[in-house]
Amino acid sequence: MQIPRKPPGTTKQVPWASAETEIQKTLAALKKMKDSGVFEPFIDFVQFPKFRNLRPGTRVTFDFPLTVLVGRNGTGKTAVLLALRGSPGGTSVGNWWFGTEVDPIDADADADPSVAKARRTLDSEKRSAFWYSYRSNGAVRQVLKTRILRVADPDYWEPSRPIQKYGMSLIDGKERHPTIEMNVLYLNFRMQVSAFDRCFYYHSKQSLSALAQTKRWEKLVGQKPRQPRVQDFLRHRSRALKNALAGVGQTRQAQQRVRTRANLSAEELTHIARILGREYSSGTLIEHRFYETWGTSVQFSTEHRSYTDAYAGSGEAAVVTLVREVCAAAPGTLVLLDEPEISLHPGAQRELVRFLLNQCRDKKLQVVLSTHSPTIVQSLPAAAIRVCVAAPDGFVDVDAGRSAAEAFYEIGAVAPNSTTILVEDALAAEIIESVAQSMPAVAANLVVRFTPGGASTMFNDIAVYAGGPLSPWFVFDGDQAPKVEAPDWRSFPNSELSPKALDDSIKNHIGMAVKFHEDSNALDAVKIKQRQDYLDYLRKRVRFLPFGSPEDAIWDDIACRDTLKSFRPDEPEVDLTAGKEDAKKRFQLLARHLEVEVGVVHRLFLTRFSAQKGVVWSKIQQLLKEIVQGNDA
Numbered sequence: 001m002q003i004p005r006k007p008p009g010t011t012k013q014v015p016w017a018s019a020e021t022e023i024q025k026t027l028a029a030l031k032k033m034k035d036s037g038v039f040e041p042f043i044d045f046v047q048f049p050k051f052r053n054l055r056p057g058t059r060v061t062f063d064f065p066l067t068v069l070v071g072r073n074g075t076g077k078t079a080v081l082l083a084l085r086g087s088p089g090g091t092s093v094g095n096w097w098f099g100t101e102v103d104p105i106d107a108d109a110d111a112d113p114s115v116a117k118a119r120r121t122l123d124s125e126k127r128s129a130f131w132y133s134y135r136s137n138g139a140v141r142q143v144l145k146t147r148i149l150r151v152a153d154p155d156y157w158e159p160s161r162p163i164q165k166y167g168m169s170l171i172d173g174k175e176r177h178p179t180i181e182m183n184v185l186y187l188n189f190r191m192q193v194s195a196f197d198r199c200f201y202y203h204s205k206q207s208l209s210a211l212a213q214t215k216r217w218e219k220l221v222g223q224k225p226r227q228p229r230v231q232d233f234l235r236h237r238s239r240a241l242k243n244a245l246a247g248v249g250q251t252r253q254a255q256q257r258v259r260t261r262a263n264l265s266a267e268e269l270t271h272i273a274r275i276l277g278r279e280y281s282s283g284t285l286i287e288h289r290f291y292e293t294w295g296t297s298v299q300f301s302t303e304h305r306s307y308t309d310a311y312a313g314s315g316e317a318a319v320v321t322l323v324r325e326v327c328a329a330a331p332g333t334l335v336l337l338d339e340p341e342i343s344l345h346p347g348a349q350r351e352l353v354r355f356l357l358n359q360c361r362d363k364k365l366q367v368v369l370s371t372h373s374p375t376i377v378q379s380l381p382a383a384a385i386r387v388c389v390a391a392p393d394g395f396v397d398v399d400a401g402r403s404a405a406e407a408f409y410e411i412g413a414v415a416p417n418s419t420t421i422l423v424e425d426a427l428a429a430e431i432i433e434s435v436a437q438s439m440p441a442v443a444a445n446l447v448v449r450f451t452p453g454g455a456s457t458m459f460n461d462i463a464v465y466a467g468g469p470l471s472p473w474f475v476f477d478g479d480q481a482p483k484v485e486a487p488d489w490r491s492f493p494n495s496e497l498s499p500k501a502l503d504d505s506i507k508n509h510i511g512m513a514v515k516f517h518e519d520s521n522a523l524d525a526v527k528i529k530q531r532q533d534y535l536d537y538l539r540k541r542v543r544f545l546p547f548g549s550p551e552d553a554i555w556d557d558i559a560c561r562d563t564l565k566s567f568r569p570d571e572p573e574v575d576l577t578a579g580k581e582d583a584k585k586r587f588q589l590l591a592r593h594l595e596v597e598v599g600v601v602h603r604l605f606l607t608r609f610s611a612q613k614g615v616v617w618s619k620i621q622q623l624l625k626e627i628v629q630g631n632d633a
Helices: 019-037 077-083 193-200 206-211 214-223 230-246 266-276 314-328 346-363 404-410 426-436 454-465 497-511 524-541 550-554 555-565 582-595 598-612 613-633
Strands: 042-050 058-061 066-071 129-136 139-148 156-161 184-188 258-265 282-288 295-301 304-306 333-340 367-372 385-390 396-400 419-423 445-451 472-476 542-544
Touching: 042 077, 042 139, 042 550, 058 396, 066 193, 066 346, 066 404, 077 129, 077 184, 077 367, 129 266, 139 214, 184 314, 193 230, 193 295, 193 419, 206 230, 206 613, 214 230, 214 524, 230 258, 230 282, 230 295, 258 346, 266 282, 266 314, 282 314, 295 314, 333 346, 346 367, 385 404, 385 524, 419 426, 419 613, 426 445, 426 598, 426 613, 454 524, 472 613, 497 524, 524 542, 542 613, 555 582, 555 598, 598 613
Parallel strands: 066 367, 066 385, 184 333, 333 367, 419 445, 419 472, 472 542
Antiparallel strands: 042 058, 042 129, 129 139, 139 156, 258 282, 282 295, 295 304, 385 396
């Protein structure tokens, strides 16, 4: 098949529908397919009695053909992928996860190899293991894979009899079920390095020394000898690579340095172009060892030039590998992708999701990927998202049913269309964030910031936001709350719709004059509109906390006495509250007495405030719910 100069499907050729619209249609189609049972064999869940840092008994369910594992670094995402990779028959987790003396898997056995002389020296609950449930031809199967301790082969894992205390149950009464027969494609994008980059960054001195001994090098440097650099080595070897890419003029020695050479198909070029937002007329992929060790190079041709991975972005080469491997995967393959977003811009990440969803639909693939990318997660339903969370006790929990916004929150990203709240000081922000953490759906959509300068600065800032595209919420301390709701200028008589009259109305309501940023020569109509927008903002986006000051909210006399006893157990009891009605001064005095920063004392009291969840706490919860709901309205 002839490769077209401009492959069909690139953005400049065909006006595509919105990527988001297509993604949502594909998601709906995949749900129907999943519900009708067309994805078989299919792994329904994998459970971990003891496996790396996952909490014993953790179950990761796969309720959708494409599942994303989201979490911060070190939260077991790759561990889940490795277990899935070692699930089918003929595969073993030990090929990719093995213990050493500094990083043992089963500490009791790995610390003393003699313990493992017998295959089952350790009790079953002390051995690393996982089991999974899958469906094939309408039947449900369960398979346990356990690390079997052998001195000669400590990396050996094998299918084992079911163990009831792990939660297993053989539905058909058989002693054990067969392992799933499923092709597996695993790609780790943190390890994707082109042949050029691998040589440039990780070359050996021996290769440069060998080049220095050649007649070609002596002729090149002539009367000014010098030691070759890696740039010289790459230039030296690039001639043979050029011929190999063209498929001409290869010596026998050069042919021995080429493992595979393939022209990218029109379909592959279309997918690559669509993901990267570029146009390609042709592409060639070659696996070779011209650059010292075996690696992969890609040569692209566009309308304007031809170039290899030496000039391509690292993401460009990674997309080629992903597209070729996924397109070549057999129907029903289990596709495992470890951080495929690396080196891809957000637009490319969105197109990558579209590509994977379409491949799931067309080839009935089961895809599981790990990611830190909000872009990859944002379009997916909760059924496709699994959030990995590091618990304080050192274990990792995997939560299902979290929304994309909640996943953003877990990885510390700001969700699209999130709600921004501006407050007067840092302590108010900490109180709001503390309350929000008890409501993941709210916290996931919330950004809280404090404004240096306090209430007066915030009231002036409203003039900047009023009538503009950004609409943060302004939440003041309760001592700033007016006695009545902000006036509605629509009810004013015409005599009060002048700039001065509106300024007076604003000042009477908030207790201060507001400075509007405006041209002194501006028409009165413009000035009036600014003030009307300001009054509207006061009514719609300004709220007040249910306490006079943040210190008032968290101060507690009992907490004060407990803190004094904790820090100064041998001192006689001191009353720091008598005659001091101002909670802010009480905190300052307590901090001075304990010889710590006042922020330390704030956090101690805030912890107690959060644990008690009293009336003020509940009022803040209700306020945050109203704000988030109002933001979506």
